[in-house]
Each structure stands twice: as structure tokens, then as C-alpha cells.
Amino acid sequence: INSKLPTVGTTIFTVIGALANRHQAINLGQGFPDFSAPQALLERVDYHVRQGHNQYAPMGGVASLREAIAAKVEQSYGRAVSAEQEVTVTPGATEALYCAITACVRPGDEVIVFDPAYDSYEPAIELSGGRAVHLPLLPPDFAIDWQRVRDAINPRTRMIILNSPHNPTGATLSAADLDSLAELVRESDILLLSDEVYEHLVYDGKTHQSLLQHDELAARAFVVFSFGKTYHVTGWKTGYCIAPAPLTAELRKVHQYVTFVAVTPIQLALADFMTSCPEHHQQLAAFYQHKRDLFCEQMAPSRFQFSPTQGTFFQLMDYSEISDQDDLSMAEWLTRERGVAAIPVSVFYKEPTTVRYVRFCFAKEDETLTQAAELLCKI
Numbered sequence: 001i002n003s004k005l006p007t008v009g010t011t012i013f014t015v016i017g018a019l020a021n022r023h024q025a026i027n028l029g030q031g032f033p034d035f036s037a038p039q040a041l042l043e044r045v046d047y048h049v050r051q052g053h054n055q056y057a058p059m060g061g062v063a064s065l066r067e068a069i070a071a072k073v074e075q076s077y078g079r080a081v082s083a084e085q086e087v088t089v090t091p092g093a094t095e096a097l098y099c100a101i102t103a104c105v106r107p108g109d110e111v112i113v114f115d116p117a118y119d120s121y122e123p124a125i126e127l128s129g130g131r132a133v134h135l136p137l138l139p140p141d142f143a144i145d146w147q148r149v150r151d152a153i154n155p156r157t158r159m160i161i162l163n164s165p166h167n168p169t170g171a172t173l174s175a176a177d178l179d180s181l182a183e184l185v186r187e188s189d190i191l192l193l194s195d196e197v198y199e200h201l202v203y204d205g206k207t208h209q210s211l212l213q214h215d216e217l218a219a220r221a222f223v224v225f226s227f228g229k230t231y232h233v234t235g236w237k238t239g240y241c242i243a244p245a246p247l248t249a250e251l252r253k254v255h256q257y258v259t260f261v262a263v264t265p266i267q268l269a270l271a272d273f274m275t276s277c278p279e280h281h282q283q284l285a286a287f288y289q290h291k292r293d294l295f296c297e298q299m300a301p302s303r304f305q306f307s308p309t310q311g312t313f314f315q316l317m318d319y320s321e322i323s324d325q326d327d328l329s330m331a332e333w334l335t336r337e338r339g340v341a342a343i344p345v346s347v348f349y350k351e352p353t354t355v356r357y358v359r360f361c362f363a364k365e366d367e368t369l370t371q372a373a374e375l376l377c378k379i
Ligand code: PMP
Pocket: 031, 091, 092, 093, 094, 095, 118, 163, 167, 195, 197, 225, 226, 227, 228, 234, 237, 238, 239
């Protein structure tokens, strides 16, 4: 077949997940919790299903959820957004990202992405006939080099994709980063797509810097979030996009024909729970910081090298003292021979790279992390 995506294979999350299952490895690969969502949230789904709320929701999302989202955005980021015109509930952050890119990128347009980059951005750009321009995030802290961004911008630049807290490195953008970005795009019509699905997972007393807090940036941004990460329900595939009304209108033109709506009883349940239990997201950073610290403490005696991640539920580990095999081989070896699955980081780069990192997900029961660390410390 004359593929439109000739270089795309099966995602690494599927590949490593299958290998982990086959070898019954502890799965610290794909990012998902191995613990339950809050009971009160699960009960609300059951309630709404039984109440018969099982038909199509309004295209932009159920009203109570959009209102709860608008209230949370105002409280968290000080921005008043219209629940009707600026909030769209989507089947996962992935769909919001896809719709924003598809709605805005034309053949020949350039989109700046930073490598390592989450794997769903580039195929969406390519399917729109656009070209991803890859700029590197440089270790050890994986910061953006704003001078390189300035040099990369040209009249074809249509969009810049940001991701903070960043998957897979855990890096976070600072307020100064946002000011640098604002300065670069000020005189242009460049759009921004900000993937903030790990908004609540920021550690060591820092706070998440959302584009929504920055007037100039918010005026040209699609900002994308995921309930999966915040409420421990990645399998519910429910997220949302905040964007100014004219951008939201364009996003919805695509959304209405890609999926039309997200699942109704799930949206109703999330609305109830967000409103009745704001403590959940307020305590999430502390909840995950405990897991990060536990995992890092238990990995300290190992031969992996790392500094504790600043954000997300991912920890990168440098294995160069253990092996000089490439990171895909290393991840497969860890999964097959050592019983702990990890994600190789080179797959998040466009160009071949010799990075010697693997990514572990610590969204796991403390006991799971302890067992995994014991196995990894024996290497
Ligand atoms: N962006 C990033 C950076 C992610 O890590 C994920 C989670 N897998 C997503 C988007 C997609 O989120 P969702 O599962 O809500 O589609």
C-alpha cells in the first residue's frame, strides 16, 4: 500500500506492553497507574449509567463538566474562560492534540517540536501535509534553547508544540521560558499547542506554569489536559482543550467529525467528582512526590544514574555504566531478562540518537516500586 505514514510502526507502548505481558515483567513502561481511581468517582459512573445517561453528549461536552473545568481553570490559573465557547471535552488529550493540529496545519506549514517529543504529534502533522521541525532539548536539564527557536522561525512556521511537564524527561517550563516564547511569537501569527496533561505532577514545591496564566500566550494557544492522568483513569480516555473562542470553533469543526463527543456517563461522573472533591487534584503532587522519592531512594544503590524528575510520573535513568547496548535493546533486555519493563527514550527522537536512558513509570503501588527497585539494584 502507498502509506501516508511510511515511517510509522507500532507505538513503543504497545511493543513493550506486549513484551512485559509475555515475560510477566513488572510493567514500569507505558504510563498508567496500577492502583484504583477514587471509589467516589467510580460510584458516580455507576450512578449515571443506571440513571440512563447513556446517549450522545453535546458536541463540546456535557454542560456540568465544562462548567466544572472552567471553574478549575479560573481557580488554578486565574483565567476566566467561557464554558460554552472555550472549553471542549475530548476523548483523551490525544484527540484534542490531533484535532488542533489538523484544524490549523496546511500542506507546506512547519510545526516546531522539541525532541524528545511525545509520539503522537508528528503523525498528525504529517497527515495534514505539514512538516515537523525538530529542535533538541539538551541534557542534563532538557531546557529549550530559545535562540535556536528564534533561528528556526520563518514565514512557514504555523505552530509550536510545547509539553510541560514533559514526557519523557520530566522537565518543566519556567515563567521566564514563557516570557521568552511570548517575545518570539509577538509579531507573528504562530499558534501554540500546549500539552499540559501532567499539570498537577510538579515536585519540590514548584508550581506548574501554564500557558493559561500568560495573557499573550493564552490568546493564541490550544491548551490540552487529560483526566486520565489526574484521576488515575487512563483507560477512560477523556480530556479537554481550552482555547479562545475562534480557535475552539476551528478545533470543533474537526472534533465533530473525528469522534463527535466523549463518553457521556464518564463526563457526568467527572463533573460530580471535580466539584465535590477538589482535594483530589490539590493533593496529587504530594501523592506522586512520595512515589518518586520512594523509587529514587530505593534505586540509589543501583548502577543507574539519575536526578529526581521535576515533573510527570516518569523517571529517566542513565544506564551507561551498566551497558553500552542501545536503549531499545536495553529496554527489551530489562523486560525479558530482569523482569522490569521500561521505555527506551530514543523513540521520542526524530533523528537516530545514541542516548543511554530508559524511562520508568512510578505511577505504581509502593510495593510494586519496591519490587522493581530490588530487581534493578541486582544488575
Ligand atoms: N500527551 C502526553 C505528553 C502524554 O504523556 C499523554 C499520555 N499518554 C497524552 C498526551 C495522551 O493523553 P490521553 O490518554 O488523555 O489521550
